[in-house]
Each structure stands twice: as structure tokens, then as C-alpha cells.
Amino acid sequence: MSKTFYPNQTIGILGAGQLGKMLGQSAQKMGYRVEMYDESDSACGFAVSHHTETGSFDDHERVVAFARSVDVLTYEFENINGEILADLHTRTFLPQNTAFLLLVQNRLSEKAWLTEQGMPCADYGEVRSLVDLQAEVERIGFPCILKRTRFGYDGKGQFRLNSEADLAKSTELAGMLEAECVLEAFYPFDYEASIVIARDTFGTIDCFPTVINQHVDGILFTSLTAQVPEAVQTKMTAIATKIAQESELVGVCGIEFFVSNSGEVVVNELAPRPHNTGHYTIEGTNVSQFDQHILAITGRPLLPTRLLTPTLMVNILGQHIPEIPELIKHFPQAIIHLYDKGEPRYQRKMGHFSLMADSMAALEMLVNQDSLIKRWRKAVRTEANT
């Protein structure tokens, strides 16, 4: 059932981190009232919320009470308690597809669904014990990555196995295997790319331009609106469109891909919410991923997206914060977003900046050769290895 929500009505957002905050900013710009719920009373999104509620995400009663006080509900993260989620449907309007959300909360069910839909992903197997692990390593081979099936972000809850010697790291492996895991073949990608796709309640689908992403130590560092070969783009667009259709998505979904040097494409993971690699859309496209999400969940038609200008997005981590004045001196044209998340801990995402240029070539030069970007990338690697 589709329903339209108008400016002045209230959008509730579960989670008031940076994604909730940017969703709230979009919603407010469009005239909606915003209410946010978070576990922390200093959540950064609260600064842009008409009304705030603090409580545990597992507190069934409080979450339901919050949901009842808003006209339409959305969320900034995918790990919402399944039982509460089922109940929320009867208490408020929750336009996003709950079945799809539950499915992607677990890497195993996510991969099983992708495989069922005929979509390619790296070879994988279920691992619940050391015995399972040994059997799956035998089948998949080295290198491979053991991942917790739930609650992973920024490469946390992952353990890479390069050789037999890594199978002997019993303390680390025992720690990992306290929870259900998946073993994935290491995909020898040439580059990583992603697409944010949007679908509205009328079934219209719109793809944001593709970005090429560079990660450092499992954390997204840069996203660039680079041109990928046409054949690769065609494959990625077809996969993204099918995912949006088959999942009956409402709102936006980030889709991460690995691309091999022969142009093969596999899906890494899905996130049915705004995505870090889509932050460039705030400046780079005519409508942002946050705007599209708000349009979709309020039952309004999507706007067709187009790239305004080649854009590079660079994440700002805790260790980069003291260098903001230097960053401004170095890139006076940068649009800097700081989320106001409090303590700038090492490797914690604190903000991002966007750089626009007339040509993709100019941005490619920056991402590969600029001294500040090189230094930030290097500093992370050096410290993480010590």
C-alpha cells in the first residue's frame, strides 16, 4: 500500500549517526518535521532533529512508542531487531521492505538470495566451527576471508587467511568463531565500484552514477565518479536494477561490486539505506541519495538523477581532524562535511570532503598523486601495521 506524506508531516529516523543526520537535513530542507531515536544522547543527528528520543534499539516498548509518534518511519542502519521490526509495521507506516532488510542483516542469507537471483558473488561457505573452517578452506583455497555474518562495518569482524600458518592462529580464530561466520574466497579485483540505486513506491528505478572506491585497511577512503568501461557499466546497472526490482526496494540501496581485470563483476554486499560511497551526491548530482530516499519513503516520485560535475569524495577519519586547517589551505575549493561525532578516535569516520573538477582526469590525478591525499592514505597504513 502506498501513501503520500506531505511537508509538515513527521519522518521518524531510527539511528542518529551521520547517515541519520544527513537524512534529517534533506527531510528538513523539504519541509518535513524530523524525529530521531538513538542509543546515545549525544548522537550527532540530534542537532538537526525537531524532537529526539534516547533509548536502546532493543527496547521494544520505547522503539514502538517512538514509531507511533511519527507519520512515516525509516532507519539509517540495517541491524534493527527483527522482532521489533515486525511489530513496527502494525504501529506506523514503514514503507521499506522489511523482508529484504532482514535478509541483508546476515551475510549468509544475503549471499544465498543473490545466488538464487542468479547474481554473481565470490565463492562462500557457512562456518560455525574450526572443523567447518578447515573444510571450507580446503574447498575455497587461500587467500580467503572469514567474516562474521552479522554486524560488520568498516572491515570489522573479518579475518584474512593467506596460508596454512593463519589457520594456526587459534586465539584470533576462536574469537571470530564465537559467532556464526562466512568464509569468502578472496576476489582478486582490479578495482572496487559501487552504485546507489533508488526505487519509489510507483516502481520507478533510478541509478546514481557509478563510483570507483579505494579502501585502506578495510575502511572506505575515496570514492570517485570515474568512467568504467561500457561493458562493465552495463553489467553493474543490470545487476543493480534487478536487485531493486526483486527486493521491491523503497528508498535507496548501496550496492558494492568487485571488478576483475577481465571486466567480470561480482556483488560484494548490499546496504538498503544511504551509503558512504554515495556521499558525493550531495554536491555531485542534481539530487542527493538522501533527497531521493526521503522522496521515496514519503510516497513521492523519484527525480531522474544526473551527474553535475566529476566529483571525488574523501573520508575524514579521527587522525585527520587536526589537519583540517591544512586541508582547507591545500584544497580551498573542498566542501568539508564534519558530522560532529565527538571524540575523533583513530580510524573513526568523522566527516568527508568533496572535490569537484571540470575533468575526471584532473580528479584521477588528485586521488593518485596529490600530496595530502597520499599522506593521509599512507599514515593509516603505517600506523595500522604497527
Ligand code: ATP
Ligand atoms: P563497509 O562497512 O565498508 O561496507 P564491511 O565491514 O561491511 O565494510 P566488506 O565490504 O565485506 O566489509 O569488506 C570491506 C573491504 O574488504 C572491501 O571493500 C574489500 O576492499 C575487502 N574485501 C572484503 N571481502 C573481500 C573479498 N571477498 N575479496 C577481496 N576483498 C575483499
Ligand code: MG
Ligand atoms: Mg563493504
